[in-house]
Amino acid sequence: MRTYLDLIAGLDGGTQDARAEAVLMPSALIGSVPMARAVADAGFSDELLATVGARLK
Structure with missing residues (x-):
């Protein structure tokens, strides 16, 4: 993991x-x-993933 983080x-x-x-x-x-x-709740699940993905961009 450390090598991966260093690379990023x-x-x-x-x-x-x-x-x-x-x-x-x-x-x-x-x-x-x-x-x-x-x-x-599938909608809430989608919201969680979408929010994290958007904030990380």
């Missing part, structure tokens, strides 16, 4: 801010998938 941060300039973004992206995406699967 390096692509974005290698700054401390880039490192923070590199940590945030997979953490949010990985966390949002179980959340979306845990709810029974």
